[in-house]
Amino acid sequence: MSNRKSREQTSSPVSRALRETISERGLTAYAAAKQAGVSVDAVQRFLNQQRGLNLTTVDKLADALGLTLCESDSPAGPA
Numbered sequence: 001m002s003n004r005k006s007r008e009q010t011s012s013p014v015s016r017a018l019r020e021t022i023s024e025r026g027l028t029a030y031a032a033a034k035q036a037g038v039s040v041d042a043v044q045r046f047l048n049q050q051r052g053l054n055l056t057t058v059d060k061l062a063d064a065l066g067l068t069l070c071e072s073d074s075p076a077g078p079a
Helices: 003-010 013-024 029-036 040-047 055-065
Strands: none
Touching (some): 013 040, 029 040, 029 055
16 A cells, blocks of 8 residues: 555544535635645645644634634533
8 A cells, every 4th residue: 555545544523624625616725825824835745645634733724714623512612
């Protein structure tokens, strides 16, 4: 099994959703990174499955792409 394939099989649903959305929209790593205000290198390596992303970068990319990572069942704010 190739190294790339093994990485694809172990990537998280969040990683897959980000990669799929960027691909479906025809965005380059540069365009996605600039929209999100994150490092172009980080996004390029992520899309090439050479590295993961930290939570802050994931959140910025998801926000720029209009994706919701998760929803809470409880209301926001103090109880």
